[in-house]
Amino acid sequence: xxxxxxxxxxxxxxxxxxxLEVIDESARHAGHAGARAEGESHFRVxxxxxxxxxxxxxxxxxxxxxxxxxxxxxxxxxxxxxxxx
Numbered sequence: 629x630x631x632x633x634x635x636x637x638x639x640x641x642x643x644x645x646x647x648l649e650v651i652d653e654s655a656r657h658a659g660h661a662g663a664r665a666e667g668e669s670h671f672r673v674x675x676x677x678x679x680x681x682x683x684x685x686x687x688x689x690x691x692x693x694x695x696x697x698x699x700x701x702x703x704x705x706x707x708x709x710x711x712x713x
Contacts, residue, residue: 631671643675
């Protein structure tokens with residue numbers, strides 16, 4: 629399963645989002661620190677989920693990052709998060 633698919637699955641289970649986009653931006657970061665030759669290291673997440681409403685931006689990001697802790701440990705280098713309302 630691709631890293632993108634794992635991110636989609638984990639965020640879907642954790643947050644039951646009404647909108648979720650996971651975009652692999654790794655190619656845009658080729659040659660940068662943290663970029664892996666095989667890619668799948670830099671992603672953008674656009675999410676709207678009831679469980680994130682009413683939380684501070686910091687708390688929203690912490691919850692998403694915590695849900696993906698195993699992916700960060702396995703080489704996910706960067707995650708841009710956009711909360712959609």
